[in-house]
Amino acid sequence: MIGKHLAVGGVQKRCLFGAGHVSLARWISSSWVECVVPGQMAGNVTVELELEGGGGVSSNGLRYEYAGRSSLYATWPSSGPVVGGTAVSMIGSWYTGASGVQRCRFGSTAVAATQVSSSVILCKSPPMNDAGIVEVVVGDGREVRGAGLGVDFFYRRPLQVRGLRPSAGPMDGSSLVLVDVHELGGDALGVDAEVHCLFASRQGRSVSVGRMANEGSAACATPAAAEGTVMSVELSTNGGVDFSESGVSYIFEQTPT
Numbered sequence: 001m002i003g004k005h006l007a008v009g010g011v012q013k014r015c016l017f018g019a020g021h022v023s024l025a026r027w028i029s030s031s032w033v034e035c036v037v038p039g040q041m042a043g044n045v046t047v048e049l050e051l052e053g054g055g056g057v058s059s060n061g062l063r064y065e066y067a068g069r070s071s072l073y074a075t076w077p078s079s080g081p082v083v084g085g086t087a088v089s090m091i092g093s094w095y096t097g098a099s100g101v102q103r104c105r106f107g108s109t110a111v112a113a114t115q116v117s118s119s120v121i122l123c124k125s126p127p128m129n130d131a132g133i134v135e136v137v138v139g140d141g142r143e144v145r146g147a148g149l150g151v152d153f154f155y156r157r158p159l160q161v162r163g164l165r166p167s168a169g170p171m172d173g174s175s176l177v178l179v180d181v182h183e184l185g186g187d188a189l190g191v192d193a194e195v196h197c198l199f200a201s202r203q204g205r206s207v208s209v210g211r212m213a214n215e216g217s218a219a220c221a222t223p224a225a226a227e228g229t230v231m232s233v234e235l236s237t238n239g240g241v242d243f244s245e246s247g248v249s250y251i252f253e254q255t256p257t
Contacts, residue, residue: 002032003049003060016057017064018045025049040066070094072138072151077238079154084127086242088153089120090138106153107134128155159235161246165217170255173224177250178217179210179235189237191215196240199223199231199250207240225252 013025015035026034033049047064050057072092080086090104094115103110104123114122121138128134133152160182169175179197189195189212197210197220206223213219218235225231229252234243 003058004031014050016046016048016050021045037064070138072136075136075151075153077241078152079156079238080125080242081158082128082131082155083158084125086125086238088123088125088136089116090123090136091120092138094118094121094138103139105137105139110139113138125153125155131155131157156237159237159244161233161235161244161248164233164248164250167249168251168253169222171225171227171229171252172255173222175222177220177222177233178213179220179233180217181235181244189215193237195220196236196243197221198234198236198240198243199225200234201225201229201231203229210235222250222252227252227254 013027013033015023015025015033017023017035017038018040021038021040023036023038028034035047044063044065047062048058048060070093072090074091076089076091077086080088088104090113102113104113104121105111106123106126107128109126109128111123111126116122123138131154133154136151136153162180162182165178165180169177191212191214193212195210195212195218197208197218199206199222203225208221208223210218210220220233220235230249231252232247233250234246236243
């Protein structure tokens, strides 16, 4: 605490942090007293100096802010392509005070951060040179890591659709299509792993959940569409946040009678 006429040494002093939180003060000089901050909940309190032996209590009304502790629990999605640009939600408990969250760090690369709520911070993943796992850290004046073993983000190589089997089918939908994908160079998903299937055209788009039938093909169900509609078919391995951009098409035909 810095001020004037803070008494002489040898007189016991106490620091008052709000109501009922007291700590002993150490006199440095007539203008400088050190206080050990007692623990309490996040928020603002008034700090005053009390001199024992009838010396009285200051009444300056100075404020001290107890900052809450931020915590990082998980990311969603937990993976994305090496080209970057994935909108990643940092899920945790965020107290930012006046400074606000400034950045997220993926490995050694920092990017800007936006606080969406007290439990979600949004960052876009930066590009990486190769696939692999990196630690994710959030900065809000200090760096916040995940508890325990930390929180990781998995960079995958770009997913490419090679072809469809069949590449045409009935317009009433619900037909099974095998989507052949380029193997992800060691990142291949296991059999029955969840993927998201996108059927898109100028008229609209449909996203559904599919499954890996084997390491090289995913099984997707077609939506309903008008006869002659051509839709591009793409896959996502991170919950539908990022899709492949291969441009392979599926054609809807007249339903046999």
